[in-house]
Amino acid sequence: MAQTSALLSALKKHLRAAGITYADIAQALDLSEASIKRLFADQAFTLPRLEKVCELAGIELSDLVNIMQRQQRQVEQLTKEQEMEIASDIVLLMIAVSVINGFSYHDLLNHYNFAETDCIQKLAQLDRLKLIDLLPGNRIKLRIAPNFHWLPDGPIQRFFLEYVEKDFFDSRFDGASEKLLVLNGLLSSQGNRELQDKMEKLSLEFNAQLEKDRPISMDEKHGTTLVIAMRQWRYSLFEGYVKGSVKGNVKGK
Numbered sequence: 001m002a003q004t005s006a007l008l009s010a011l012k013k014h015l016r017a018a019g020i021t022y023a024d025i026a027q028a029l030d031l032s033e034a035s036i037k038r039l040f041a042d043q044a045f046t047l048p049r050l051e052k053v054c055e056l057a058g059i060e061l062s063d064l065v066n067i068m069q070r071q072q073r074q075v076e077q078l079t080k081e082q083e084m085e086i087a088s089d090i091v092l093l094m095i096a097v098s099v100i101n102g103f104s105y106h107d108l109l110n111h112y113n114f115a116e117t118d119c120i121q122k123l124a125q126l127d128r129l130k131l132i133d134l135l136p137g138n139r140i141k142l143r144i145a146p147n148f149h150w151l152p153d154g155p156i157q158r159f160f161l162e163y164v165e166k167d168f169f170d171s172r173f174d175g176a177s178e179k180l181l182v183l184n185g186l187l188s189s190q191g192n193r194e195l196q197d198k199m200e201k202l203s204l205e206f207n208a209q210l211e212k213d214r215p216i217s218m219d220e221k222h223g224t225t226l227v228i229a230m231r232q233w234r235y236s237l238f239e240g241y242v243k244g245s246v247k248g249n250v251k252g253k
Helices: 004-017 024-029 033-042 047-055 062-071 080-087 090-100 104-110 115-128 153-163 190-215 236-240
Strands: 130-134 137-143
Touching: 004 047, 004 062, 004 190, 024 033, 024 047, 047 062, 080 090, 080 153, 090 104, 090 115, 090 137, 104 115, 115 130
Parallel strands: none
Antiparallel strands: 130 137
């Protein structure tokens, strides 16, 4: 039963990354969407139906088994202690972020001014932290899941907020590879949750695009950062004009 659960979990992650919905599966299997949801909830797929869903997702059943086995060995998050160790060493952090983004050992040496011995030492440290497997010939095998992410408000996220935030936003965002949207409005709690779910789906699409672009030469790729944020908040500049605010009412002159 545990293997069935892991197999369907791997399938659902692959379907989300591919943008395939329950409605799409229902149409392919000639069932209702509610029936598809029950099949996943009860883990009651027959082999022919499972093969049909794999066909819809563009993979073989054997591919799904391989995906499941990789995910069982993969890490979705590090511990706070592991992140603290990485965040406390700028070179280690640079190498960690780089290998997550597909850098090989030779890419690291070509891109950064690292001594070979230092680079190997840091990679061995990442191996010990379970982020990678350092293989013979200094080949790097990632151990992270497709949905890997740093701890919310963890050491690495705080590092980037403190040191990178000003640098990142020091742009007019009018270049061909840049875009900035600032949206304001009134949302219900339910509407807020629905948008947060869509943000999660966008993060999966971002990771899927990383995987799609992974075979492309490093010379053709560029470091890209996507920041998605949402909170119930209003400008402090407006506070004095809101009835009942701490600052009280401000009368216009």
